[in-house]
Amino acid sequence: MLSYSSCMLPAVAALLVTCHALPECPGNTELPEIPALSQRDGLIGQSHLSNGFRGQLGSLVSPPRRNRLPWENGLPNSLDTDPRDVIADLKHRLCRLEGVLVLNEKIRKVGDKIFASNGKKADFASALGSCEEAGGTLATPMNEEENKAVLSFVKQYNQYAYLGIKESETPGQFKYINSMPLSYTQWYQYEPNGKGTEKCVEMYTDGSWNDKRCNLNRLIICEF
Template sequence: AVFHLQHVITAAGGKIFATSGKRADFQTTRKTCKKAGGSIATPRNASENDAILHFVKRFGTYAYLGIRESLIPTKFQFLDGTPLSYTRWHSREPAGRGEEECVEMYTDGTWNDRKCYKNHLIVCQF
């Protein structure tokens, strides 16, 4: 299956985000983005967060981000293991305490920790 990136947006700073409008769980999203030559959308500043939010709002659904809980519950990190240099947690989040390892973006641009099996909008970065 070819991943058709019909919707593309460039954030300030030049990182490109794209979506097919399709939904998948966290692992499938990672694989899909990798196959397309990119990686799962990972906001490292407000501009990049806004670029992803554009798709989330447009499709009216949440998206997984390239952030996971570390071995220390409630401590999240980028998928490459580096600590988060930018966060946009919803109030009182993250609250999963080791039970919710993935991170989703709400339609207001804030983040919530969530289990990884939900079907969310596939957003990749290049």
């Protein structure tokens, strides 16, 4: 949820950076000691104050004019709007965008997961890096419905795809890339059979899985 404090953080950070960038910030300037004055003496224009010190006092009392900083001009109009209206508008826009992507077969939504592919191919490490850079990870089906969603991209592009699964330290045993044990599998008959030589997993065009070497180019399918 958007909050007023989160919107103000950039302004606060900018303010701190600006202050530290100045040669002298308020509070860091050492002022000379002011001589004791009698009750009848005024503060400005006394003969026992040097012209230089009067100049310093004058600059403190009447600082030079400067341009107002952005955050001193009040909140922008967008922040004066009811946050609930802003959130409702964002949700509406996201739903419309999601609908367009689904219509154009760019994404598949299953439960809380969204699967997507740009049709490009890469080896396992590069495919995983591309998904993580986009804020997701490699597609990792954990039930039949999710497996079908990934399969739809495999069929659409007619290309095998890497899954977010790798062989563990024990040959023949596989786990998710987050090191958790598999809770769902769809191995092709007699697979996996690489026994330590095929550490990655690909999906065939019938939705079944096969262990495979990690240096081959396969379709990139990400989940978010």
